[in-house]
Amino acid sequence: MDANSSKTIPVVLGCSDIYLKYAAVTIQSVLENCSPDYEYKFYMLVDSRKVTPDKREEFLKLRTARGIKFDINFLSISDDSLPELPVIAQVSRESYFRLLIPDLISHDKVIYLDCDVIVKEDISLLFNHDLGNNLVAAVRDMFSLDFKRYVETLNINPDNYFNAGVMIINNRLWKDLNIGYQCVNCLIERSDIKFMDQDAMNIICRDRVLYLDRKWNYVWYYSIEMVRLKGLLDPENQELYQKLTHDFSIIHYTSAYKPWRNRYFKFADLWWKYAKMTSYYKQLFWGSELISRQFFRKLIGVNNIRISGEKYKILYLFFIKILFKV
Incomplete structure (x- = not known):
């Protein structure tokens, strides 16, 4: 099938060898909820040294009983593909791989997913948003009052700052305008940014973002911390967040809290539902705090x-x- 066929949906994930098993759970959730009217092409952006052939072979055991047409392609990223960029607790080297997507994948647009998300609705509904001349489609982030003040220091309207864990990327425009290169330059030149490539994308793509319904990137962090930190969100966002708790299409397990570590947290059971369908289940089971x-x-x-x-x-x-x- 042609790469840009209207019946092909490309989905890209970037991950380390350690995160492969979590990426498998994300893909499983896509396969169990997607429309059979499309063919799905998954692209895994991985470190060429760490993700060995045996690890790829294990990953390719992903299956679904629904008769969905899909394939998985590994794209190896070498050391010289990116300059030396900061690696911090919440941002690994693999996070930067998404800046290379338009140079590696020929589709006019792609869906990008972090490896800590679960998709519980037909992903074609996300893909079929019309990007127009926007560079990216994403969900406005929902963050604490402290983070709001930080975003203002970047000269970005906090109401327009997006979370980069779920995106539709306009590949054609990114490549034409060299957006990935601009983001890398931003990271090199600015020492005041904390959330690295996400901040850089917000700075470079400013005013050319299609904002999606928040249901497409529900951040679970606040569902855990809301009771302990009552003032975490302003009243308006607290009310909005409570509504989303009952109506989300993608849940994003942000922060250090992860369902594979803390299976007794709210919505962790949803993640484990799909984990159980993968060949990694026993490994994940014994690695968690039950x-x-x-x-x-x-x-x-x-x-x-x-x-x-x-x-x-x-x-x-x-x-x-x-x-x-x-």
């Missing part, structure tokens, strides 16, 4: 007893095998 350590100690009556790490691990695994029958 119940909190504090709760487990109370449960077995050793809350005030000192137990060595090895003994604790044996007790924990024995209990989990009984509880979850695995």
